[in-house]
Amino acid sequence: MKKCFAMLFAFAVAIALIPVSAFAAHQKSCVTLYEHVNFKGKHIKICSNDSTLVNNNWNDIASSAKVSRGGGAVLYEHINYKGHQWNLAPGNYPDFTKRKLGNGTWNDVVSSVRVK
Numbered sequence: 001m002k003k004c005f006a007m008l009f010a011f012a013v014a015i016a017l018i019p020v021s022a023f024a025a026h027q028k029s030c031v032t033l034y035e036h037v038n039f040k041g042k043h044i045k046i047c048s049n050d051s052t053l054v055n056n057n058w059n060d061i062a063s064s065a066k067v068s069r070g071g072g073a074v075l076y077e078h079i080n081y082k083g084h085q086w087n088l089a090p091g092n093y094p095d096f097t098k099r100k101l102g103n104g105t106w107n108d109v110v111s112s113v114r115v116k
């Protein structure tokens with residue numbers, strides 16, 4: 001009987017651990033910005049929120065991006081997460097000139113970035 005309880009206990013612990021391991025598997029995305037379309041020119045990899053790309057000379061430069069597996073990323077028109085925003089799911093975005101923003105496009109516009 002004791003052995004039976006021990007097995008039941010082990011089973012219960014295993015079940016309880018499943019959501020924990022699923023949570024631990026969650027990862028934040030990184031976003032890599034590229035100077036030109038089709039992932040050309042210089043690039044910068046961003047793995048934590050960046051309130052102003054001005055500091056690393058990346059203001060209004062990005063023309064394509066790749067977002068790694070995770071919660072995705074948000075691009076902002078202005079610094080400090082202001083202006084229009086563009087939610088990116090993990091994946092490749094080869095040409096910002098094709099993404100409308102008002103009368104223009106998202107090409108050479110991004111000034112701050114959040115990763116999720």
Ligand SMILES: [Ca+2]
Pocket residue numbers: 034035036037060061062063107108
């Ligand atoms: Ca550019």
Ligand SMILES: [Ca+2]
Pocket residue numbers: 059060076077078079108109110111
């Ligand atoms: Ca801007």
